[in-house]
Amino acid sequence: MATYTASDAEDGALTIQGGDISFTAGSNDDGYYTFDGENIVLTQVGVDAIEAGVDLPAVILTATDSSGLTSTDGETPFVIRPIIVDSVDPALNQSGDVIVEGEQAVFTVTLSGTTTEAQTYTIKLGAGTDSANGDDYDIDLSNAVFSNANITYNAADGTITVPARVDSFTVTVATTDDTEIESSENFTLEVGGRTGTAVVADNDAAVDSVVPVTDPAGTAITEGENAVFQVTLTKPTPGETRYSADLGASSDSADGNDYSTDLADATFSNNVTYDASTNEFVVPQGVADFTVTIETNDDTEVESQENFTLTVGGQSGVTAIADNDSGVTSVTPVTQPAGSAI
Numbered sequence: 001m002a003t004y005t006a007s008d009a010e011d012g013a014l015t016i017q018g019g020d021i022s023f024t025a026g027s028n029d030d031g032y033y034t035f036d037g038e039n040i041v042l043t044q045v046g047v048d049a050i051e052a053g054v055d056l057p058a059v060i061l062t063a064t065d066s067s068g069l070t071s072t073d074g075e076t077p078f079v080i081r082p083i084i085v086d087s088v089d090p091a092l093n094q095s096g097d098v099i100v101e102g103e104q105a106v107f108t109v110t111l112s113g114t115t116t117e118a119q120t121y122t123i124k125l126g127a128g129t130d131s132a133n134g135d136d137y138d139i140d141l142s143n144a145v146f147s148n149a150n151i152t153y154n155a156a157d158g159t160i161t162v163p164a165r166v167d168s169f170t171v172t173v174a175t176t177d178d179t180e181i182e183s184s185e186n187f188t189l190e191v192g193g194r195t196g197t198a199v200v201a202d203n204d205a206a207v208d209s210v211v212p213v214t215d216p217a218g219t220a221i222t223e224g225e226n227a228v229f230q231v232t233l234t235k236p237t238p239g240e241t242r243y244s245a246d247l248g249a250s251s252d253s254a255d256g257n258d259y260s261t262d263l264a265d266a267t268f269s270n271n272v273t274y275d276a277s278t279n280e281f282v283v284p285q286g287v288a289d290f291t292v293t294i295e296t297n298d299d300t301e302v303e304s305q306e307n308f309t310l311t312v313g314g315q316s317g318v319t320a321i322a323d324n325d326s327g328v329t330s331v332t333p334v335t336q337p338a339g340s341a342i
Helices: 044-051
Strands: 021-023 033-036 039-042 059-064 070-075 085-088 104-111 119-125 152-154 159-162 168-174 185-191 194-201 207-213 226-233 241-247 273-275 280-283 289-295 306-312 315-322
Touching (some): 039 044, 104 194, 168 185, 226 306, 226 315
Parallel strands (some): 207 315
Antiparallel strands (some): 207 226, 226 289
């Protein structure tokens, strides 16, 4: 709001309401200003211009007395622009690289200028579109670390207060180093209506392949022999790691009559165990590969070659079982001499 004073020796005070004061022609063509009683105020167009960073033109008024004489004067308003959040950059780790789970996610918040007094901004961690959740990072902003120690977080209303003389700062959030095999995940930090994203890469050893062990490679085992699967990981396990496990698939031709379908009966190398409550293989730290051995049944049924599947951590291997039973190969009439009628 702006005020003015205009007077004339003969007429005394000149006023807007009296029709004595008007905007000088051409000075308010953009419609930034209007009269409100005897005051000059911004229109919504003027407010929008300030928020967009536009420099406002001078307010120029023309006073006209009763004899038609005019006088023009003006002044450029001084605008105190609010310091808003300009951006929240995508988070990096403390070395400026891609974040690996267990490292810190560091968000850089840049303001539109330097604060001249304490400013308050809304802050929120996490969004409905995030693939990460509270198992993957610390969702409590009370535990976040701000680069400016004088920035305070108010959990009651979800805001932070930034002191004077600050133009940028960082917000550091801890991520969780779990043992779950997973794809890269993301979460967001929103400050003052601006959003930045943290992408967190997994550091666990995934299953690279599940391959039947046969001699020679790629051949079938004979029923009654053990079926041995070699499970190879992408790297040694950084700690105890669990992998989903399934024995058998709908496409298999073999069933429980042909092999032991209970993984609790399987045997493992490298101290790997099976947790029946979660249907997972539990692999100790430092293991790069291991074998899973399944017993097959030596039955007396004459049958074609059959197969079954072992799936570990989303990777599958299929082994073939060859029959070892003797079937009827021919039926020939016995006559004397051979081939004559009886």
